[in-house]
Amino acid sequence: MTDTPIDKIARATPAGMARRIRGFSDRTIAWIFVAPTIFLLLAVNIFPLIWTIRLSFTDFRVNRPNREVEWVGLRNYERILTDPDIWATMQATAHFLIWTIVLQVLIGFALAYLINKNFRGNDLWTTIIVFPMMLSPAVVGNFWTFLYQPQIGLFNYVIAFFTGVDPASFSMIGDVNLAPWAIVIADTWMWTPFVMLICLAGLRSIPDSIYEAAECDRASKWRQFWTITVPMVLPFLMLAVLFRGIENFKMFDLVVQLTGGGPGNTTTLTSIDLKREAFEKWRTGYSSAYAVILFVTVFGLASIYVKALNKVKQR
């Protein structure tokens, strides 16, 4: 065996230094790589969350920093849960959530089903349909107020054109009965493509062989649809509902630009109400408790839902 000078040096180097020369150990690298991410998330997400929980037991107000801060225990929570206005807000949120999800699932699934028929040029049209969801909700929401203008707005004009009513006779964002629907329409326009894309992924994951087998068994197209297509797409659809549910529970930008929560409080969703309490009335302690209640609601509902989703997946 030849003994080159390099081999001699290598043998003479202590093990610890050799490792340092060769590079850090995998474990060290793992920590170097993960630590900054975890640190940033702790600083910007977890630390504020803990702070929010702490503030929620006080009557602190940001606009009066020099005032003595008092511990009020659970009084903030008690006041929120017994406040009828908050329940009205929750109702507005529920109306918004339920109808946007129903419409988006129906239209989104139908579109995906049609696109999956692979007609010529379906790629191009899919991309066009996806546009709204990639855009800034605040900027687009602001422009929807223009489309909803009585008389001059495009939306009112089109409705008037097809139904024959006077375009100046109704105001989508000024009428207490119509405003909740105005935000549902705008959100459905914006987010239906999201449900569509996920359904499309589901439809494309079904192997042709299953349909071929069903065809051999002389199952009708109708039966194939209900016994193959729907059950196979269901986990995907439920995933889409989960994402949309969480997103719309947090909904702020689109609606605040569109209606600002009005007229009255008819479209005041929880996030908009929270923003008013925290950044207009500056009731920091109270709104912190409000925020905590919202977290618990989202996490609770989401985890129950994920359990149900896993059951569907296992079938």
Next chain:
Amino acid sequence: MSFSVTEPTNRIKWVAGILVVGYALVTIAPLLWIVATGFKSGPDSIAYPPKVLFEPTLEGYVNLFTDRTRATQDMLDAAGAPRNWYEQIARDQGTVITGASRYGERFLNSVIIGFGSTALCMILGTAAAYAFSRFRVPLKDDLLFFILSTRMMPPIAVAIPIFLMFRNLGLNDTHLGMILLYTAVNLSLSVWLLKGFIDEIPVEYEEAALIDGYTRFQAFYKVVLPQAATGIASTAIFCLIFAWNEYAFAVLLTSGTAQTAPPFIPTIIGTSGKDWPAVAAGATIFLVPVMVFTILLRKHLLRGITFGAVRK
């Protein structure tokens, strides 16, 4: 052509095609209306019935980038002849230009904050994703779930303490503050997506590199990074689009120096009431880049918007 039972008939294809194209036309109409309104004159934009055919003008764009004041005849006479085309357009509306508007600045802020946070997010996210993909990290599943769950919080709810924290650190209304904030928000998506992409690169490549005498770091940036380039690029565009579109944090935490375009565009008003052509012009300039990215990104869309939960 071979016969297949799963291939739809031509008639079904036609019906499906017509329905989808119909929906696409309806859905794109508001966007086309934004672009069209940007090129309308003030009276044309609020005409009844809404004008589909009109004489295009750059009024909206001139109004977007300038501050103007309504001018009396004396002022017009005193100002003399318009020196260039945009002054001419302002004069035609009976106004004189008093200076540049803030739109340019706000747009630049969006660019700085968007690209800054995306770059930082990619550096941190790729490293973390690599570690999660290749090493045994203690509590890995818990950490990954924790990273995902940070996305569930309503922005307004975390905004209160972030507002207080930023005020204490002097980060309120600064570019750095917004970059850090958007990076943190985007990290959850990036780590999940990038981990999926890196998982798909065979470990054997790195092992071969390590045997050839590369260190871990070298194996990471000479072998893994080039392989993951497509994944990193499409993740980056998703982060960029999020930061570009974000409104809630921007409106609460910025007001002057670091304000981005989304909170600014809705506040554009003209010399007499809401100037819709200017708003539409601002929106067009702001939205078109995203549409271009969407076209470029269409193959990778799905993975990004579903947190990697749906794979092709």
